[in-house]
Amino acid sequence: MKKKYILVVDDEEQICSMIKEYLEEYDYSVKVAKSGQEALEIISNNFELIILDIMMPDLDGMKLCKIIRDKIYSPIIFLSAKTLEEDKIQALYIGGDDYITKPFSLKELRAKIESHIRRDKRVRVSKFNIFTSGNITIDISSKKVFCKGNLLKLTKKEYLIIECMLLNKSKVFAREEIFDIVWGYDSESNLNTVTEVIKNIRKKIKQFDDTNTYIKTVYGLGYVWDLSR
Template identity: 30%
Template sequence: MCAHIVLAEDDAKQAELVRRYLERERHTVVVVADGAAALDLVRRHPPDLLVLDVMLPGMDGLRICRAVRAESGLPVLMLTARSTEDDLLAGLDLGADDYVTKPFSPRELMARIRTLLRRAAPARPSQDGVTRVGTLTVDPVRHEVTVDGRAIDCTPGEFGLLELMAAQPDRVFSRGQLLEHLHGFDRYITQRAIDVHVMNLRKKIEAQPRRPARLLTVYGVGYKLTAGADAP
């Protein structure tokens, strides 16, 4: 998959290293070292992916991520020397799709980028409007969920979680992001209720709820939905 990628990184050596690896994989890369310039470029010429350093002059990466996410669903991968749980959650809550801490392996970064680019295509529902993740299907028009062809009875909150996560399989959603989404279904929802919804969903969609293969916990961050054992 060849993509147009904007790399916002003010460390010249780091930017050059990442650029070379991206171009080896036949991506087109534009490097920008200033935060405000990066946001302007993304708005004028939207790329397929934004690789965004948190510490940028002019405007930091968190502010850029917030602005981008308010305007589009552009995939965003954040780079940072910060590695605390609060920093990770801050980036994810602002809408970042993935977060890589420095120092990192360029090969690992390329693998993360390939995953994000693959994920961007499945985010669109099929022609019949049904979203599929392995043998799990979510039909927002009929408000139906099936697993292995078997209908699953979901509450509105459970359906809302599956609809959101199935649209972007393998993306990690923080509890804060899930909470914000579910306010449309239940304005009194709490973070504890998110965990209860996940627990109840596992009983319905997992062969072994105590050893989930589809709806996974990413410890210290949140949850993600995968094809699990259905993946090729």
């Protein structure tokens, strides 16, 4: 069986050792970084998933996520003692895929790791095409979206929503459906996050194209990629 490569970034040595020993029992290969700066030197898409602490002395997890998110497509699970809702929301907005609060269950952590790796593989498999709709071009292989030739700086969630909707132009997506596809049923986020992320997508597109809507609201039903484009 092929090993799954995981990176754990946490300045608490006991937590790193505990996660590493547990996951290696299930045929994972785990690399540990004790600081954000150390992680920055070794992070790559070779890791199938990254577990990231927030409170670290030299470079905290939030700042590290912002630095790497445009380059690293691997799922990121935040693992933090911070329990405030605004901390969770910020972590997801800047590109995190999930948020687990300390203390945590190792079984739950492994279940979430498996879930995100499976979802990530489904998104990547057999997609090496370029699609265009109006002034929007999406390159599936590189996970990039362009508007009038300008690269949109998207979070992973923003990209996935555009990909899902553009590739299914005739389909009206309920917020619940978008949430399940992009965040997953086991996410600690909520449906309002879908609305906010779509607002962010529209703002980023509007910087280069202020005449087309693309993601159209179908009142009472959800959202659809505007078929007139």
